Amino acid sequence: xxxxxxxxxxxxxxxxxxxxxxxxxxxxxxxxxxxxxxxxxxxxxxxxxxxxxxxxxxxxxxxxxxxxxxxxxxxxxxxxxxxxxxxxxxxxxxxxxxxxxxxxxxxxxxxxxxxxxxxxxxxxxxxxxxxxxxxxxxxxxxxxxxxxxxxxxxxxxxxxxxxxxxxxxxxxxxxxxxxxxxxxxxxxxxxxxxxxxxxxxxxxxxxxxxxxxxxxxxxxxxxxxxxxxxxxxxxxxxxxxxxxxxxxxxxxxxxxxxxxxxxxxxxxxxxxxxxxxxxxxxxxxxxxxxxxxxxxxx
Amino acid sequence: xxxxxxxxxxxxxxxxxxxxxxxxxxxxxxxxxxxxxxxxxxxxxxxxxxxxxxxxxxxxxxxxxxxxxxxxxxxxxxxxxxxxxxxxxxxxxxxxxxxxxxxxxxxxxxxxxxxxxxxxxxxxxxxxxxxxxxxxxxxxxxxxxxxxxxxxxxxxxxxxxxxxxxxxxxxxxxxxxxxxxxxxxxxxxxxxxxxxxxxxxxxxxxxxxxxxxxxxxxxxxxxxxxxxxxxxxxxxxxxxxxxxxxxxxxxxxxxxxxxxxxxxxxxxxxxxxxxxxxxxxxxxxxxxxxxxxxxxxx
Numbered sequence: 001x002x003x004x005x006x007x008x009x010x011x012x013x014x015x016x017x018x019x020x021x022x023x024x025x026x027x028x029x030x031x032x033x034x035x036x037x038x039x040x041x042x043x044x045x046x047x048x049x050x051x052x053x054x055x056x057x058x059x060x061x062x063x064x065x066x067x068x069x070x071x072x073x074x075x076x077x078x079x080x081x082x083x084x085x086x087x088x089x090x091x092x093x094x095x096x097x098x099x100x101x102x103x104x105x106x107x108x109x110x111x112x113x114x115x116x117x118x119x120x121x122x123x124x125x126x127x128x129x130x131x132x133x134x135x136x137x138x139x140x141x142x143x144x145x146x147x148x149x150x151x152x153x154x155x156x157x158x159x160x161x162x163x164x165x166x167x168x169x170x171x172x173x174x175x176x177x178x179x180x181x182x183x184x185x186x187x188x189x190x191x192x193x194x195x196x197x198x199x200x201x202x203x204x205x206x207x208x209x210x211x212x213x214x215x216x217x218x219x220x221x222x223x224x225x226x227x228x229x230x231x232x233x234x235x236x237x238x239x240x241x242x243x244x245x246x247x248x249x250x251x252x253x254x255x256x257x258x259x260x261x262x263x264x265x266x267x268x269x270x271x272x273x274x275x276x277x278x279x280x281x282x283x284x285x286x287x288x289x290x291x292x293x294x295x296x297x298x
Numbered sequence: 299x300x301x302x303x304x305x306x307x308x309x310x311x312x313x314x315x316x317x318x319x320x321x322x323x324x325x326x327x328x329x330x331x332x333x334x335x336x337x338x339x340x341x342x343x344x345x346x347x348x349x350x351x352x353x354x355x356x357x358x359x360x361x362x363x364x365x366x367x368x369x370x371x372x373x374x375x376x377x378x379x380x381x382x383x384x385x386x387x388x389x390x391x392x393x394x395x396x397x398x399x400x401x402x403x404x405x406x407x408x409x410x411x412x413x414x415x416x417x418x419x420x421x422x423x424x425x426x427x428x429x430x431x432x433x434x435x436x437x438x439x440x441x442x443x444x445x446x447x448x449x450x451x452x453x454x455x456x457x458x459x460x461x462x463x464x465x466x467x468x469x470x471x472x473x474x475x476x477x478x479x480x481x482x483x484x485x486x487x488x489x490x491x492x493x494x495x496x497x498x499x500x501x502x503x504x505x506x507x508x509x510x511x512x513x514x515x516x517x518x519x520x521x522x523x524x525x526x527x528x529x530x531x532x533x534x535x536x537x538x539x540x541x542x543x544x545x546x547x548x549x550x551x552x553x554x555x556x557x558x559x560x561x562x563x564x565x566x567x568x569x570x571x572x573x574x575x576x577x578x579x580x581x582x583x584x585x586x587x588x589x590x591x592x593x594x595x596x
Contacts, residue, residue, distance in 0.1 A: 096514075121511060121514050122513070124592050125578070125592070131591060141511060176506070180506050180511055181514060183497050183500045183516070184508050184511045184515065185511075185515040187515075188493060188518065189515050191489060191493055192518075193570065194551050194552050195486060196574040196577045197555075198485070199481050199577070201551060202544070206477060208474070208477065210478060210482050211577065211584060211586070212439070212586070213419055213441075213482045214584075214586045215419050215420070215438060215586045216421065216479060217484075217485075217490075217522055218481070218483065218581075219581050219586050219587040220521070222581050223518070223587070223592075224518060225577065225578065229568055229572050233568055237562050240559050243556075247555075250492065250496045250552075251549055253495050253496050253499060254488075254545060254548075255549075257488060257492055257495075257545075258542055261541060261542070264535050269531050269535075270527055270528070270531055272491065272495060273525075273530055273531060275495070275498065276494040276495055276498070276520075277524045277527065279498065279524075280523065280524035281524075286510060286512075288510070288517050289513070289595070293422045293429060294422050295593040295595055296593075296595070297588045298434075
């Protein structure tokens with residue numbers, strides 16, 4: 001890589017920025033960020049990179065473009081860049097949902113321009129450039145998307161890029177990606193939001209102070225339910241078909257659970273609770289979470 | 299206190315044991331534990347206390363009795379102790395659900411014996427004496443239960459005891475307790491179990507490897523869903539009326555959420571996601587969780 005343009009410099013964009021700088025992966029890093037709040041943070045933090053107002057003007061200097069904005073911003077930016085894009089530009093994004101966003105990309109992107117979509121599994125409930133860090137992607141999975149339009153030379157370059165970011169990479173179709181992450185990420189977020197919402201509904205009705213006693217379980221969900229609202233609206237809308245199916249499956253299981261509790265079905269409940277326990281040890285074994293009780297919080 | 303009997307020496311019982319020893323709160327500590335596995339761990343860990351086989355035989359030496367077993371064990375032990383219990387024994391328990399367990403206690407406990415129920419909000423997904431620690435209750439809430447049968451002298455003594463364990467105490471009726479904790483603790487556990495169950499159903503059907511990609515949200519739920527199955531079966535059964543109501547409220551909210559996603563109701567979704575975000579900052583402000591992104595895991 002010679003020069004890299006980062007579009008959207010929040011948690012992920014600024015983490016890439018820090019890593020690229022640290023590993024000396026680019027001669028120049030350009031930053032295009034529309035939020036004034038983020039821009040003033042970037043300046044205050046003295047993050048490396050050249051802040052630009054008109055990305056279309058520097059396109060001839062750019063080798064790689066990374067979209068790190070919420071997915072609902074893609075279209076507008078693509079239309080702005082189209083004129084100055086060439087087939088040599090390596091373009092990727094970090095969006096959490098793929099099928100629908102790729103439809104929008106393909107519909108709006110100038111013909112014969114290649115886009116290799118990627119999804120690093122490294123988020124947080126916090127957003128903004130002040131939370132970024134150069135090792136955010138270290139040891140984490142990054143899904144690379146392959147479809148019939150994929151330019152394999154570009155795919156290889158994007159793959160190498162993520163490995164330099166510290167990620168392990170894996171290849172998927174947009175459809176497979178969206179199915180898997182509807183269960184491992186989108187449904188958990190939705191459920192966490194909904195649980196907090198339910199606590200709020202209850203609190204309003206019953207006038208009991210709940211938050212005070214949240215250490216018994218509720219607090220865990222509040223972390224995820226504090227995630228960025230624009231990013232998550234985009235994901236829910238983008239992957240709504242899979243998310244709806246996941247909700248239906250969840251409700252079906254929940255109704256069965258309720259029935260077994262109400263009929264005090266000892267055998268079935270114990271079986272269910274023992275089975276779910278196994279997943280934790282698998283997750284720990286695969287190093288997808290910290291191996292300490294209570295996330296090592298206490 | 300002079301001599302204390304701990305019945306059930308797992309995570310909570312052994313934490314009490316360690317704290318009582320450290321603070322020199324008892325002359326003698328007796329331990330009654332029926333699990334051979336736990337007994338061998340207690341010996342190996344060289345935990346303080348005298349292991350006894352027949353608690354009924356030492357009752358005349360005992361001043362305070364703390365039930366730390368799953369709630370489904372209470373009845374059997376009460377019937378064993380009844381003969382040797384006197385109105386001077388200070389009795390408490392650490393059960394997570396109150397109305398129904400108090401019914402069972404009152405039905406089986408000998409007349410004129412006092413029982414002051416308590417619930418320390420300090421659990422973990424791990425169980426067993428090897429995970430106990432003397433500061434488990436430090437700064438945590440402990441709910442003390444007051445009803446029309448409460449002996450106020452005993453209540454005061456139990457209150458003092460928990461403060462010496464490091465807890466902040468609060469008084470509630472069994473009914474209020476069970477309503478509040480159906481939302482802050484029982485529903486979150488049930489939802490976590492159900493989410494993991496849903497991931498398992500999906501995995502079976504689709505034959506995709508999900509666990510590998512659990513860092514996007516699912517892993518958080520797997521922690522709670524690894525909690526002790528006997529303890530949680532008891533809680534779900536004991537508090538089934540409130541838990542059922544909580545499930546219904548949760549499903550109602552979830553169906554609304556689904557509807558708003560499917561109709562891409564931007565305004566409502568953003569409003570919902572912003573509102574739920576506030577709970578996290580309240581929880582942090584009340585020091586009910588660690589003030590670090592991602593629970594400080596990474």
